[in-house]
Amino acid sequence: MSPAETYDVVVVGGGSAGIAAAVGAARNGARTLLVERYGFLGGSATNASVLSYCGLFAQGTAIEPVVGGVGAELLDQLGRLGLDRRPIRSASGNLIVMLDPEILKLALDRLVGSSGAELRLHASLVGAATDGRRITGVTIQDHAGPCDIRARAFVDASGEGDLAALTGALVPAEAIAPGRHLQPASYPIRIGGVAPDVAFSKAVMSAAVAAYNATARFPIHRLSGGVGARLPVSGDLWWLVADLETDGVSAASLTAAELQGREMAFGLVEALRAGAPGFDKAHIVSTGPQVGIRQSRRVAARESLSGAAAEQGLTRDDGIGRGGWPVEIHHGPGRIEFRNIGGKGYFDVPFGSLRAGNTDNLWLGGRLIGCDDIAFASVRVMGTAFATGHAAGLAAALQAAGTDDVAVGLLRSALSRQGAIL
Ligand SMILES: Cc1cc2nc3c(=O)[nH]c(=O)nc-3n(C[C@H](O)[C@H](O)[C@H](O)COP(=O)(O)OP(=O)(O)OC[C@H]3O[C@@H](n4cnc5c(N)ncnc54)[C@H](O)[C@@H]3O)c2cc1C
Structure with a gap:
């Protein structure tokens, strides 16, 4: 050294x-x-x-x-x-x-x-x-x-x-009291391939969440559709929909959260492609690079x-x-x-x-x-x-x-x- x-x-x-x-x-x-x-x-x-x-x-x-x-x-x-x-x-x-x-x-x-x-x-x-x-x-x-x-x-x-x-x-x-509040992590995703004039609303997202949840191994809990917006420069959609439980520090817990988050992100975008008008070419531009720890x-x-x-x-x-x-x-x-x-x-x-x-x-x-x-x-x-x-x-x-x-x-x-x- x-x-x-x-x-x-x-x-x-x-x-x-x-x-x-x-x-x-x-x-x-x-x-x-x-x-x-x-x-x-x-x-x-x-x-x-x-x-x-x-x-x-x-x-x-x-x-x-x-x-x-x-x-x-x-x-x-x-x-x-x-x-x-x-x-x-x-x-x-x-x-x-x-x-x-x-x-x-x-x-x-x-x-x-x-x-x-x-x-x-x-x-x-x-x-x-x-x-x-x-x-x-x-x-x-x-x-x-x-x-x-x-x-x-x-x-x-x-x-x-x-x-x-x-x-x-x-x-x-x-x-630290048992049950002490620990804010969940979330898995932010960027979605591309959606024209700027296509409406992007909670209603669209809620419908996609419902379609995804119907068969999902890891259901998405924000049934209201979560929060999202159009990003500057790229015009991509930015969406924070998948909430995850993790301690935020141990590799085992973080690994589980990353794997679940990716499944949710891809399943959700598949549901958008299948059901939301104007989303037929929607694709994931990026996730992470890591799960977001609150x-x-x-x-x-x-x-x-x-x-x-x-x-x-x-x-x-x-x-x-x-x-x-x-x-x-x-x-x-x-x-x-x-x-x-x-x-x-x-x-x-x-x-x-x-x-x-x-x-x-x-x-x-x-x-x-x-x-x-x-x-x-x-x-x-x-x-x-x-x-x-x-x-x-x-x-x-x-x-x-x-x-x-x-x-x-x-x-x-x-x-x-x-x-x-x-
Ligand atoms: C999903 C999600 C959505 C959120 N939404 C918003 C929002 O819309 N707007 C908003 O303002 N805030 C939002 N927050 C909160 C906000 O992002 C964080 O609370 C904020 O980034 C905290 O800033 P920080 O500098 O304390 O920590 P961080 O931004 O987490 O930065 C910590 C840095 O330390 C580095 N680091 C960690 N350990 C080590 C180590 N051992 N050695 C070297 N480097 C290390 C990390 O790589 C990282 O760069 C959100 C958080 C999450 C998770």
């Missing part, structure tokens, strides 16, 4: 949160490494075809951005690459920005490249070393073998909490944002970012509930939710921040992940610069200097 490399900040995971963390930290002068297991950035957007950014705007009738900084910069970068980044109203009435995955990958390469952060794709976090309440280094693995990396501060933006799991920072299993491990943070605070639209002096997406609870396959955000249509995410409870130099972003299951149903979206990741990366950079007990006032000033909306 080669001698350990040294950075100020290591960010694990190149999804929305990790990208914002790495860019924010590097722009603050920290020598930053961003580690991503796939060959491209984007997280769920690109690795699971989650092709709409939610949470960039306050809930309500006005178009009011709640995420600035790195998230806003990315929208500008997407616009420069020719993507129409104006928000549209989703079927739920909330504002979303539709994405093209290939444009997004390039935009993210350029955004991270311009920040000065070093990027290591095809590199997976596989180990961590600790000393008391601190992480001293991590081990990443590529085809060449393992590589040790030392740093002063770390951000877990892996979605599945891989770094927190290695350092014992997870919510302990005994604290929720798996949770980390014990210093503070847990409550669902009540999100639903009341509570703002606070130690807020480090805003959430504006409604609480969108997936109770189980096919069972979805929306709850509105009160107040001004957004709430503040508290500083304490970014920091691991028992590890002093571990910061959390995206779907790993401290929150209960109801707040999770809002903060998990990618717009909010940009905001929380940005704050986590900057906090890590400030800590690495010598301020071990990072003051929230200092962090808020640094975030404001980088354009974050607080």
Whole structure:
């Protein structure tokens, strides 16, 4: 093994949160490494075809951005690459920005490249070393073998909490009540071969689901037809219909979900071809690349944002970012509930939710921040992940610069200097 490399900040995971963390930290002068297991950035957007950014705007009738900084910069970068980044109203009435995955990958390469952060794709976090309440280094693995990396501060933006799991920072299993809510995974698909003027509605999809379910080994639970839209650039149909139960972390459980998802996707498109007018040439353009995981491990943070605070639209002096997406609870396959955000249509995410409870130099972003299951149903979206990741990366950079007990006032000033909306 080669001698350990040294950075100020290591960010694990190149999804929305990790990208914002790495860019924010590097722009603050920290020598930053961003580690991503796939060959491209984007997280769920690109690795699971989650092709709409939610949470960039306050809930309500006005178009009011709640995420600035790195998230806003990315929208500008997407616009420069020719993507129409104006928000549209989703079927739920909330504002979303539709994405093209290939444009997004390039935009993210350029955004991270311009920040000065070093990027290591095809590199997976596989180990961590600790000393008391601190992480001293991590081990990443590529085809060449393992590589040790030392740093002063770390951000877990892996979605599945891989770094927190290695350092014992997870919510302990005994604290998780039996039957605790775990949002199901979904299998997004892109369908091509359907002319732009062909109507694509819940009624069309519900009929196809019914036809598929009549003989299916793995029935689709979203009988209402699920949610979907036309994608920009390609005009393909994007559909999130197949909900799946998986723990999101073990190969055995993930394998079962992938196999079921593919069966469902092909069976559904076959039913569309057979029964829906204008769908006779419909075909699957792509699945995945992997099943979309909404929720798996949770980390014990210093503070847990409550669902009540999100639903009341509570703002606070130690807020480090805003959430504006409604609480969108997936109770189980096919069972979805929306709850509105009160107040001004957004709430503040508290500083304490970014920091691991028992590890002093571990910061959390995206779907790993401290929150209960109801707040999770809002903060998990990618717009909010940009905001929380940005704050986590900057906090890590400030800590690495010598301020071990990072003051929230200092962090808020640094975030404001980088354009974050607080
Ligand atoms: C089916 C589905 C539909 C959704 N719909 C929407 C939607 O329409 N709009 C929206 O905004 N949000 C949506 N969400 C939620 C959203 O996609 C996620 O909550 C969000 O992507 C979280 O961002 P993140 O950066 O925390 O994690 P992720 O996007 O999951 O990124 C984590 C990154 O870490 C990498 N990684 C993981 N482990 C390691 C490791 N050990 N080493 C190196 N790298 C690692 C992964 O490859 C990944 O790139 C949906 C989610 C799902 C599953």
